Amino acid sequence: MKNNTILRQFRYIFDLSDEEMINLFAQAEMVVTKMEVCNWLKKEEEEEHKEITDPQLAALLNGFINHKRGKRAGPQPAPEQKLNNNIIFRKLKIALNLKDTDIIEIYDYVGMVISKHEISAIFRKPGQSQYRDCKNQFLRNFLHGLQLKYRPEEEINKNYF
DSSP states (O other), X not given: OOHHXXXXXXXXXXXXXXXXXXXXXXXXXXXOOHHHHHHHHSOTTSTTOXXXXXXXXXXXXXXXXXXXXXXXXXXXXXXXXXXXXXXXXXXXXXXXXXXXXXXXXXXXXXXXXXOHHHHHHHTSOTTSTTOOOOOHHHHHHHHHHHHHHHSOHHHHHHHHO
16 A cells, blocks of 8 residues: 555544644654645645655654553664555554454454454564465555544545545
8 A cells, every 4th residue: 555545544544633643753753844744645646745755654653652652661663664564554553552353343344354363464573484464455444444443434424425
């Protein structure tokens, strides 16, 4: 999935304002401007659209973890230079303090049945034999499930129709 698409969905799911987004970046010790955030959120066909980089999206997700769980003692982890769906999924899981059963419930919202084994395979280290890549559709369904969980039904309908 494209980083900008993930960013737009993330913002919608958690109903974040520009200032809240800027504050999440600040939680991860990254300074961004309102104009940068607005340009990242624009559609690709809009003239001012800018791509958000992997380290920038990683910093936002690190800030979200800090916001939800509190900052760790010591130096903050540096944002990853290269993101993949597995890392994004893991960061959301950590921030929201989700257990396997919570993730299964989120997938139930979108009518997808998954097992604890499938979930653990996504969170394994890439070199392990049971490791599984998190495909775009798997992450997209997870984000859609989060949307259904965190946004009231009438609000979802109002924004899409």
